[in-house]
Amino acid sequence: MAGIRDGLGALWLAPDGANMIQQDGRWVTWGEVRVLAERIDEQLSRVGCDEGSRVGVVLGNRMESVAALVAILGKGRTIVTLNPMQPAARLSSDLVSSKPQVVLGPSSAWKETEFFSAAEDSGIVGFAVDGVELRQCSGGSSATIEALHTEGHPVAVEMFTSGTTGPPKRVPLTWRQLDSAMSAVHGHTGAAGPERDPLTGRVSLVFLAMVHIGGLWAVLQALTEARPFVLLSRFTVDGWVTAVSEHQLRVASLPPAAMRSVLSADIPAEKLSSLRAVTAGTTYVGPDLAEEFTHRYGVPVLIMYGATEFSGAIAGWTKPLHTEWWARKRGSVGRPFPGVHLQTVDDNGEVLPVNETGKLEVRAGQTGKGANGWLRTSDLAHIDEDGFLYIDGRADDAIVRGGFKVHPEVVSNALRAHPSILDASVYGKADDRLGQVPVAVVELVDGAIPLVEDEVKTFLRGQLTGYEVPVDIHTVDELPRGVSLKIDRRRLLELVADLEAARV
Incomplete structure (x- = not known):
C-alpha cells in the first residue's frame, strides 16, 4: 500500500462525477472537493505556503475540512488542528499559542471579534472557507514560513492530546509515524484490499470529530484508500x-x-x-x-x-x-x-x-x-x-469522558476564575454511558452568596470545551486538606457522598 501522500495524489485519477462524501443526505462529488482543494492550494502557494509550512484549520466535520486536508497534506504541508467545539476565547488563545503561518476557518469563526483579532494581531494570514468559496480575512500578501521537524522527520499533523500528565498539549505527528500507522492497520485488518478504481468499492462511515485522532484517522484512511465515505457532523x-x-x-x-x-x-x-x-x-x-x-x-x-x-x-x-x-x-x-x-x-x-x-x-x-x-x-x-x-x-488522574480526556486541574482553574469561588477540586465519577464524568467540589469566597449551579456551568462554557464542564458542582464550607495542604481525596469523596445523600 502506498503512503498517505501518494494515496492523496491518486485521488486525481478519479472522475469528477465520482461520489466522494455523503453529508446531510447529499453526495458531494470528487469534482467539488477537487475544485476547493485546488483553490486552497493556489492561495496557500500565493502567500508562500509550500511544502513544510504550517497551516491551521478550524477542523469541523464538513466537506471544507476534507478539501483542506487534501490541499495541505497532499503537498507535504503541516496541518495544525484547531478545535471548533471550543468557545471563541479559547479557540483564539489556541490560535495565538500554536501560531500557524496561515489559518483556514468557516465564516462563523471569522465573525467572532476575538478570533479575527488573534489572527490579525499575530500576523497570521487567514481565509474563510465556505462551500467552494475562499476569501482572505486577515494578514497580508505573504506569510513567514518556518517548517517543523521532529528528530529530522517532517511533521504532517500537529494536534492536541492530553499527554501523559498535566494539561493538554500539542503533539507533532510525523509523516513517518502516520505512514507506519497506516501500514500497521492494513497489516492488521487487510483494509487496503485489492487494487480498484479510486472512489469505488464499499463506503465507510466517519462520525467522530475530525479534531480527535479517531475522526481524523478515519478520514485519512478513507482518503488514502480512495474510498467514498459518509461524514456525520456528530454521532446520532x-x-x-x-x-x-x-x-x-x-x-x-x-x-x-x-x-x-x-x-x-x-x-x-x-x-x-x-x-x-x-x-x-x-x-x-x-x-x-x-x-x-x-x-x-x-x-x-x-x-x-x-x-x-x-x-x-x-x-x-x-x-x-x-x-x-x-x-x-x-x-x-x-x-x-x-x-x-x-x-x-x-x-x-x-x-x-x-x-x-x-x-x-x-x-x-x-x-x-x-x-x-x-x-x-x-x-x-x-x-x-x-x-x-x-x-x-x-497512572495519572485524567478523566476519560466518552473518549475525551478531561484534566481535573484545567477544570479547577476555570472554576477558580469565578469571582465567588475561592478554590475547587474536580474528580471523575463512574458513568454507565460515558465511562466517567467530571464532578466539581468548590469552596466559596468569604461572604459570597450561594452558587446557582446552572449559572456556574454557563460561566464555564465560556472557558471550557463542552465535555469538560462538570455534570455536578457541589459547594462545601471548606475543602478537606491533609497535612501538606493538598486536597484529601478520600475525605472529599466522603463529603460528596453525604451531600448526595442529603439531596435524595
Whole structure:
C-alpha cells in the first residue's frame, strides 16, 4: 500500500462525477472537493505556503475540512488542528499559542471579534472557507514560513492530546509515524484490499470529530484508500443506523457511549444485518457491554487500543482472533498490530514478567521515538502469556469522558476564575454511558452568596470545551486538606457522598 501522500495524489485519477462524501443526505462529488482543494492550494502557494509550512484549520466535520486536508497534506504541508467545539476565547488563545503561518476557518469563526483579532494581531494570514468559496480575512500578501521537524522527520499533523500528565498539549505527528500507522492497520485488518478504481468499492462511515485522532484517522484512511465515505457532523443513533442500513456496511466503529445509545434505542436487528463486526475504541470498553451488543445483534465487537501519541491504534482484535480467543481473553484489548512491540515496567523502569501490571511501554514506527525507542504511556497494563494486552487503569488522574480526556486541574482553574469561588477540586465519577464524568467540589469566597449551579456551568462554557464542564458542582464550607495542604481525596469523596445523600 502506498503512503498517505501518494494515496492523496491518486485521488486525481478519479472522475469528477465520482461520489466522494455523503453529508446531510447529499453526495458531494470528487469534482467539488477537487475544485476547493485546488483553490486552497493556489492561495496557500500565493502567500508562500509550500511544502513544510504550517497551516491551521478550524477542523469541523464538513466537506471544507476534507478539501483542506487534501490541499495541505497532499503537498507535504503541516496541518495544525484547531478545535471548533471550543468557545471563541479559547479557540483564539489556541490560535495565538500554536501560531500557524496561515489559518483556514468557516465564516462563523471569522465573525467572532476575538478570533479575527488573534489572527490579525499575530500576523497570521487567514481565509474563510465556505462551500467552494475562499476569501482572505486577515494578514497580508505573504506569510513567514518556518517548517517543523521532529528528530529530522517532517511533521504532517500537529494536534492536541492530553499527554501523559498535566494539561493538554500539542503533539507533532510525523509523516513517518502516520505512514507506519497506516501500514500497521492494513497489516492488521487487510483494509487496503485489492487494487480498484479510486472512489469505488464499499463506503465507510466517519462520525467522530475530525479534531480527535479517531475522526481524523478515519478520514485519512478513507482518503488514502480512495474510498467514498459518509461524514456525520456528530454521532446520532439515527444517522449511524441510516448509514449502516443504506450502504450495507460490513464494519463500522462504535465507541462505548454510542454503543449504549444504540442498545437503549432498541434498534431492530435487521437494520444492522449487514454488519460483520463493530470496532470500538477511544476509551475503555467493558466486556459486559461488548457481549451485550454481540448477543443482541450477533455482531462481534472488536476492541482497539490506541492514542494520539501513537498516531492511532496499536493493538486490537480481529474477527478470527475474536472467534478463537474471546471466551478465554474477555477484557483484553487484543494483540499488538504488526510492527508494534509492547512491554510493562515497574517504577524503576525494570521490565516485568507476563501477567504483572506495570506502566505500559510501546516500541513502533508510529510513535514519536520510532521503532528503536520505547515510549512510556500513562496507562497501567499487563500482557499475558499469549501476547494479549489488558489495560488495568491509569497512572495519572485524567478523566476519560466518552473518549475525551478531561484534566481535573484545567477544570479547577476555570472554576477558580469565578469571582465567588475561592478554590475547587474536580474528580471523575463512574458513568454507565460515558465511562466517567467530571464532578466539581468548590469552596466559596468569604461572604459570597450561594452558587446557582446552572449559572456556574454557563460561566464555564465560556472557558471550557463542552465535555469538560462538570455534570455536578457541589459547594462545601471548606475543602478537606491533609497535612501538606493538598486536597484529601478520600475525605472529599466522603463529603460528596453525604451531600448526595442529603439531596435524595
